[in-house]
Amino acid sequence: MIDMGNNFDEKLIDEIKLRNDIVAVISKYVQLKKSGRNYVGLCPFHNEKTPSFMVSEENQFYHCFGCGEKGDIINFIMKAENLDFVDTVSLLGEWAGINFDKNSTSKQENEEIYRKNKVYEINREAALFYYKNLLDKKNGGLNYLLKRGLEIQTIKKFGLGYAHEDWEQLNKYLLCKGYNQNEIFMAGLVSEQKNKNGYYDRFRNRVMFPIINTTGKVIAFGGRVLGDFQPKYLNSPETPAFNKGNNLFGLNFAKNEVTQKHQIIVVEGYMDVISLYQNGIKNVTASLGTALTKNQANLLKRYAGEVVIAYDTDTAGQAATLRGLDVLREVGCKVRVLRLSQGKDPDEFVMKKGKVAFLEEVDNALSLIDYKIMLLKKENDLATTEGSVKFVKSITKILKGLTSPVEMDAYIKKIALESRISIEAIKSEIYGNNKYDRRNNEKKQILDGNKYRSKHDRYTNKYEIQPLKPIEKNGHLEAQRCLLKLMTANKEIFYKVKIVISYEDFVDETYKKIAQILYELYEKDDSVDLEKISNQLNIKEIAILHDINHCIVPKENVEKALIDYVNSIQKHKFKNMKVDMEDELKQLEKVENKTKEQIVRIRELCIDYEKLMKELKKL
Incomplete structure (x- = not known):
């Protein structure tokens, strides 16, 4: 959310938000479509095919249910344009025709x-x-x-x-x-x-x-x-x-192309950007120095899902490429490295070979691991035993960072083939003296250290162990969430639940609203989906609806689960009724000279209380 540490006058911020309608502003960046009370479109902050980005005109708020990005108009412009708070407020103020000298009360900000x-x-x-x-x-x-x-x-x-x-x-x-x-x-x-x-x-x-x-x-x-x-x-x-580490050359032109292609090519020099642009390759930008910073990497991730590094092929360029790859990997980018077959740099290559040839090179760009393997093969002579051993030891350090079992298996086989060192030896180098489970790539300890300790030094801190406090869960709320998900997916389940539970029994106000919409929709239609419900909710309620849709419900023994959910909701309801009855009885018992009506009310409460306790025992 907005960092108000900049000390802008809050009235000025409110005025800027009021004069810049969030739907109109975001429509400059995203093609929005009206959907019920809100607008939907493809999220500009991550790659998606199905729209999960929603804008609420009513609340002047946006939320992406795919990547989790959310906020007001200031948050959106800060992220979309890579601006700090002051520049964002200044830009929105300029769009709204607001004079800061007259409106801002903060001398520092002025x-x-x-x-x-x-x-x-x-x-x-x-x-x-x-x-x-x-x-x-x-x-x-x-x-x-x-x-x-x-x-x-x-x-x-x-x-x-x-x-x-x-x-x-x-x-x-x-x-x-x-x-x-x-x-x-x-x-x-x-x-x-x-x-x-x-x-x-x-x-x-x-x-x-x-x-x-x-x-x-x-x-x-x-x-x-x-x-x-x-x-x-x-x-x-x-x-x-x-600030050199926060900006990229040519991104002002490339950003629209990047959005369409979801890929950005990063080069070293100004001339590389300009030559590629002149030859029709416009999704290109340059780092303002040889090594990418984390801020630049985050900026690239903001615009593109994939980054192709196309630095010069000299030694300095290779070192910069490796630093850039590691930074990009750290922020979660998919990265590849372009190795030009002819020409030292992209400018020289595209001028000689043209657009088609350059794009073919981009298509053949190496993955991060393959690029590092290529460099290590150059550094080590695989024709010698010593070279092969050094090569494998270096590569296994890199492979330890992989999380995909499929990738791991493929690269181990590739390294074994090129180094002529066995697959089992490479696995041992990666996993150490641990058993290797081929089915799930998990390590299993051969020895349990505690088992072989002396009894005198085993568990010596047992009297200092503090028991963990049990985590209290609002079971009735979880039951309401799961029940709503099951009812949304199946009309038969809805009818079974409707017999014993009204939408009024949902104690959370948003759950109750969703349940009411659900009950009303089923009176008209045989099926209900999230979009039909969303059309009657505001953006914050929609976020809760999507959380409900992601809760885990059993695929088997659904009938038993339904009984458990209903019982949980009713139990909570009865407990609340019990507390209310007890409170009313206490108040009535304090009255010294009771009226006939109060005496009758006490008898009614006692009868109802007894019935309620019987129902609670059943649950």
């Missing part, structure tokens, strides 16, 4: 918004300046890009530019535009002189690549030097608007 917006504004001005430099007259930057095979249309699409060799050209331009020196420095476009007597342009004699976030704002720059000067590539420093 200052943060001001700094970010000022950096965005200055960067946009700088991007236009660099772009005009590139196209206005002949320069080394334009010649370099044209020689690399880029078309003018592509150059315009990415807003590429050129920074002259002059030490103060951009700084003077921005000062003339009315920005002060501290603001230009804050944007990371100038550096301070060592003697502290002035500032000079950070980027000089470089082709400029604007780094644009998913909302279209220029957050930073990357510059590629022309000539042999170092560093070859230079990025903007961290600013109020830019």
Whole structure:
């Protein structure tokens, strides 16, 4: 949910939510269809074929029953656009036409918004300046890009530019535009002189690549030097608007393509992204450095189910690939590695071979395990015994991380074939001195350590053991859940239950509402499904309905289960009635001069109480 630690005025947040209808905003990202009181569509946060993403106009809330993502409009934009809270509120405020200077009462937040917006504004001005430099007259930057095979249309699409060799050209331009020196420095476009007597342009004699976030704002720059000067590539420093480890180059263009393909290709360089895009491969982005960070990995997972790493084939590229693979695996991405058969990098390959050939390479990309096997085969000479042993020992460390028995079995056989070491020996290396169960890949201890301990040191802490408190379960609530699931699935069960239980007997208010809808629907139809019930519920009630649908009920001995569920519900009902009767009797007994009506009421309660106790004993 929303982190209110940013200290925005709550009235301002409420105003932003009020002016941005959640259905209208989410419809920009998801094709929604009206379903009863709510809207449904395919979840933008995970890959699915059947819609499980629901939006409630009534509650201004969304919930995905597939992946569990939920929240209000601010949560949605933060996740969909990879923005922090301040940028999200600023963006939604901009869409709603809200002036923050007038509406926000937090000085801290006003200052943060001001700094970010000022950096965005200055960067946009700088991007236009660099772009005009590139196209206005002949320069080394334009010649370099044209020689690399880029078309003018592509150059315009990415807003590429050129920074002259002059030490103060951009700084003077921005000062003339009315920005002060501290603001230009804050944007990371100038550096301070060592003697502290002035500032000079950070980027000089470089082709400029604007780094644009998913909302279209220029957050930073990357510059590629022309000539042999170092560093070859230079990025903007961290600013109020830019953190290198939280962003990816080209994602502003790739995000829509990624959503359609559910696959994203990650490359190393700016030119790799641009060349692939120009050749029709648009689901591509670049990490702003050689190794992917966890934040970047989470961002990729947000947009795509599968990530294909396509780094350079040199040694540095391989090391970066391995680090990236491990980070991606940790956050739950399916990862593969592209090994180009010709050409050092994707830019060079696609320029020579074209789109079809590159996509064939993507289709043949190696899995994480296969890629690591390939690297280890290069490092070890499998023609020698020593090389084979080292190879197997290294591989088994990797295989220990596998959770699928099928994968494990397939790779063990593959390693045995390539190393000429037996399957049993490889299994022993993986599982140690434990018995190996071929049916379920589980380890079974040969020895029980306690069994062979001396009686003097066995169980020496038995007097310190504290018994666990039994976990109390609301059995009647679980019985209601299971009963509702069975009744929804089968009309015959419904009729059996209806004879002894009314929907009023469901004590939880949401369960009672669902039961009432169920009773009414069965009066009209022979069958009932979740969608028919959902149409009469709000989004929070629908979430409870889906929980009910996932509760475990017996497939056999259903009749016995029904009796148990009904008895549990009735027992709870009778216990509540018993408590109410006892309370009423106590109150009546306290009365000194009882009326005839009170005496009659006491007799009635006693008779009813006796009957109730008999019923409870039966249960």
